[in-house]
Amino acid sequence: MQKITTHPFRLEKARYFSLLLQLYARRKWYLIVLIIGVLALYIPKASSDSVAGVFVLFGLLYFPLIIFRFYRWVYSKENANYFIESQLTVEDSFLYFKDINGNESKINTSSFVKVGQTEKEYLLYVSQNNFSYIPKAAFKTDEDREHFEKTLNITS
Known part of the structure; x- marks a missing residue:
């Protein structure tokens, strides 16, 4: 039983905004392509056809x-509350989140429906659209990060 604790970390608003846009684009890529296609098709006709104008207006x-x-x-x-400083402790198959306001959460690793990662962070989904954010830089050592990945069955 190894217990690790991260450095305190905080999700920055600009980073979260960027993440939300990236995740939306990955999930809805087909809709984005469809709207761009409709725009390309209907922009030339928009001035003479009112239906085409509505499609162009919607697309824009x-x-x-x-x-x-x-x-x-x-x-x-x-x-x-999404953006206050927190600290993570990993022990057995549980993650303990504690923020600077004294709020604590204990989550079993089996509660995560999906575990994603980017180059800079881990995204632990407790539902399809709700995730916990843990920056990779928050881990004190590479061994701590590797233990975290092993605990959550994350393949690098």
Whole structure:
């Protein structure tokens, strides 16, 4: 039984906003391609055909509205708890999250429906759209990070 504790870490709002946009683009790539295709097809006809104009207007407004929705969510005061400093302790098959406000969460590693990673962080999904963020730089040693990956069955 090895117990590891990370350095304190914080999810920055700009990074979270960027992550949300990247994850959305990966999940909805087909919709993005479809809208771009519709725009390419209907822009030449938009001035003479009102139906084409509606499609073009929708296509032009869709992306800014999605970006605005994510921006508004990330920078909302109600979501400030996502961005407070936390620390992770890994023990047996449990992860213990503790933030600077004293809130603690104990999560069994089997509770994660999906574990993803980027070049800089791990994303531990407790549901399809809700993830816990752990930066790789938060681990004190490479051995600690490897133990974390082994505990969660993450393949590098």
